Amino acid sequence: xTTELRSWRPGPTLxxxxxxxDAVTDLPVEARVACFDNDGTxxxxxxxxxxxxxxxxVLNGALRSDPSLAERAEFKAVLDEDTVKVGxxxxxxxxxxxxxxxxxxxxxxxxxxxxxxxxxxxHPTLGRLHLDCVYQPMLELIEALRxxxxxxxxxxxxxxxxxxxxxxxLYGIPPECVVGTLVGYEFDRDSLGHPQLFRTGKISGxxxxxxxxxxxxxxxxxRRPVLAVGNSGGDREMLEWAADQDLPTLxxxxxxxxxxxxxxxxxxxxxxxxxxxxxxxxxxxxxxxxSMARDWSEIFVPPSPx
Amino acid sequence: xTTELRSWRPGPTLxxxxxxxDAVTDLPVEARVACFDNDGTxxxxxxxxxxxxxxxxVLNGALRSDPSLAERAEFKAVLDEDTVKVGxxxxxxxxxxxxxxxxxxxxxxxxxxxxxxxxxxxHPTLGRLHLDCVYQPMLELIEALRxxxxxxxxxxxxxxxxxxxxxxxLYGIPPECVVGTLVGYEFDRDSLGHPQLFRTGKISGxxxxxxxxxxxxxxxxxRRPVLAVGNSGGDREMLEWAADQDLPTLxxxxxxxxxxxxxxxxxxxxxxxxxxxxxxxxxxxxxxxxSMARDWSEIFVPPSPx
Numbered sequence: 001x002t003t004e005l006r007s008w009r010p011g012p013t014l015x016x017x018x019x020x021x022d023a024v025t026d027l028p029v030e031a032r033v034a035c036f037d038n039d040g041t042x043x044x045x046x047x048x049x050x051x052x053x054x055x056x057x058v059l060n061g062a063l064r065s066d067p068s069l070a071e072r073a074e075f076k077a078v079l080d081e082d083t084v085k086v087g088x089x090x091x092x093x094x095x096x097x098x099x100x101x102x103x104x105x106x107x108x109x110x111x112x113x114x115x116x117x118x119x120x121x122x123h124p125t126l127g128r129l130h131l132d133c134v135y136q137p138m139l140e141l142i143e144a145l146r147x148x149x150x151x152x153x154x155x156x157x158x159x160x161x162x163x164x165x166x167x168x169x170l171y172g173i174p175p176e177c178v179v180g181t182l183v184g185y186e187f188d189r190d191s192l193g194h195p196q197l198f199r200t201g202k203i204s205g206x207x208x209x210x211x212x213x214x215x216x217x218x219x220x221x222x223r224r225p226v227l228a229v230g231n232s233g234g235d236r237e238m239l240e241w242a243a244d245q246d247l248p249t250l251x252x253x254x255x256x257x258x259x260x261x262x263x264x265x266x267x268x269x270x271x272x273x274x275x276x277x278x279x280x281x282x283x284x285x286x287x288x289x290x291s292m293a294r295d296w297s298e299i300f301v302p303p304s305p306x
Numbered sequence: 307x308t309t310e311l312r313s314w315r316p317g318p319t320l321x322x323x324x325x326x327x328d329a330v331t332d333l334p335v336e337a338r339v340a341c342f343d344n345d346g347t348x349x350x351x352x353x354x355x356x357x358x359x360x361x362x363x364v365l366n367g368a369l370r371s372d373p374s375l376a377e378r379a380e381f382k383a384v385l386d387e388d389t390v391k392v393g394x395x396x397x398x399x400x401x402x403x404x405x406x407x408x409x410x411x412x413x414x415x416x417x418x419x420x421x422x423x424x425x426x427x428x429h430p431t432l433g434r435l436h437l438d439c440v441y442q443p444m445l446e447l448i449e450a451l452r453x454x455x456x457x458x459x460x461x462x463x464x465x466x467x468x469x470x471x472x473x474x475x476l477y478g479i480p481p482e483c484v485v486g487t488l489v490g491y492e493f494d495r496d497s498l499g500h501p502q503l504f505r506t507g508k509i510s511g512x513x514x515x516x517x518x519x520x521x522x523x524x525x526x527x528x529r530r531p532v533l534a535v536g537n538s539g540g541d542r543e544m545l546e547w548a549a550d551q552d553l554p555t556l557x558x559x560x561x562x563x564x565x566x567x568x569x570x571x572x573x574x575x576x577x578x579x580x581x582x583x584x585x586x587x588x589x590x591x592x593x594x595x596x597s598m599a600r601d602w603s604e605i606f607v608p609p610s611p612x
Binding site (some may be wrong): 008030060107108151153161164168174175176177178182184185186187188194195197204205209210212214215218220221222223224237240241244 | 457459464467482499501525
């Protein structure tokens with residue numbers, strides 16, 4: 001067991017996880033479901049979301065063919081790195097405007113674009129690729145779950161298709177097990193009658209945070225998790241949903257308390273207004289809190305070779 | 307190969323399927339995706355949809371506690387078996403009214419209700435349970451696909467959760483691989499603070515027919531099929547989407563031409579207006595048409611023991 005979770009230090013957190021891993025095998029296989037948040041849970045979300053860096057890259061590409069885009073308020077704020085202005089406009093509005101830049105392209109073209117960006121995009125301060133900012137202990141936990149026939153699902157506030165483009169490579173999670181904020185699609189035929197599917201500029205349904213995550217887990221996956229892992233107010237309802245059952249369950253909340261090796265910040269999604277601090281909710285609900293500083297001997301996966 | 311597909315008679319249809327089964331293993335595993343329609347493709351849809359029988363059962367239950375429901379136009383038409391009136395109101399409106407009867411219940415209660423109904427519900431004329439009205443040759447095809455690491459998905463115009471309640475038992479298809487017409491969900495907490503998820507009375511998004519099926523395959527599953535199987539105008543776009551690729555692909559259309567063993571009818575979904583007869587589309591597009599009368603030596607799975 002300790003070789004399975006070799007980057008986890010001994011202590012109550014590891015004990016709680018090991019206890020759950022033992023108990024989960026008593027459940028029927030179809031009930032063994034784990035839902036993981038992505039940003040700040042499976043990979044680093046600071047100083048900014050990786051997807052936001054991707055969208056800036058898309059914007060820079062679009063500016064080369066249409067420089068007038070720089071005048072649009074949402075894009076100007078981003079290009080000026082004017083965080084006050086971005087805050088005034090609202091992160092959701094800015095993100096939607098950036099997402100709209102990919103309207104009209106096919107799902108496979110979008111995936112290619114994400115993968116092309118990700119193949120070389122670097123974290124601004126950690127000195128490694130974004131692809132290498134995955135938390136090693138989480139990969140070990142996912143592997144331990146899989147070896148017990150637990151279906152591992154990814155439930156993110158980020159764009160479903162953005163995360164799908166890398167979820168198999170990073171975590172071994174197939175596209176149908178990724179639940180996120182969905183863009184709308186439209187079916188059409190081209191002038192020769194060939195079928196086409198293209199992204200619209202609008203999201204379909206809700207931003208996948210809070211209670212919307214629970215609804216989307218049911219709608220898209222049709223199963224209720226017995227393990228949920230998150231790090232912010234946007235994950236609260238998902239953790240409650242997993243934990244509140246007469247079954248072996250586990251709700252895990254990551255506390256980003258390691259300024260030396262990662263970042264130290266209060267775990268509330270930047271885009272999500274959560275009145276009660278999530279660590280207070282965790283204490284009240286009896287969730288297991290992962291201290292990155294204390295519980296993890298390694299933070300990140302080994303970096304890719306140059 | 308012939309023992310794998312033992313209910314398929316030799317001929318050009320079986321040849322086309324065997325050729326595809328050989329070719330699909332040349333694809334990377336993640337590209338091996340098959341999408342099957344359900345009603346009329348995996349099980350019998352005549353004289354009426356199984357889900358409709360279930361909803362009538364729900365209505366009869368609701369009437370016991372509230373007899374005044376019988377006066378509502380949609381329900382009255384159904385109870386009178388007034389097909390003209392149902393047609394005037396529109397099948398979609400009637401189906402939505404019936405679906406609304408399950409508003410407010412949890413996903414697990416809904417699943418239990420479906421399973422309870424299905425455990426004893428009989429086909430009106432075939433002398434067997436609805437559960438036994440599954441097409442044996444299709445189960446063999448699904449099994450042949452699985453043994454080649456093809457991910458098998460179910461893409462139905464029916465309610466996602468209705469089909470999920472039986473998809474694993476009938477076809478070995480897990481809930482996350484079922485794409486259908488989705489009901490909306492709402493997250494809430496009860497007076498004690500326990501998280502709750504309940505069905506709304508409305509569908510979320512579109513009825514899953516036609517181009518909506520292609521959009522939903524991308525949104526929910528994130529993969530493009532290389533095999534699509536259907537039987538009606540509502541499956542047309544899905545079959546086009548699978549077939550129109552520079553890869554080994556197969557589009558299969560079932561022709562219900564066996565009045566002796568099943569039903570003989572022109573394959574257009576009752577709820578879907580498709581201007582061009584689907585068999586004409588199939589001929590033009592070069593799809594493989596399955597004649598139930600000629601190509602299948604057995605139609606149904608062996609009946610369950612009494």
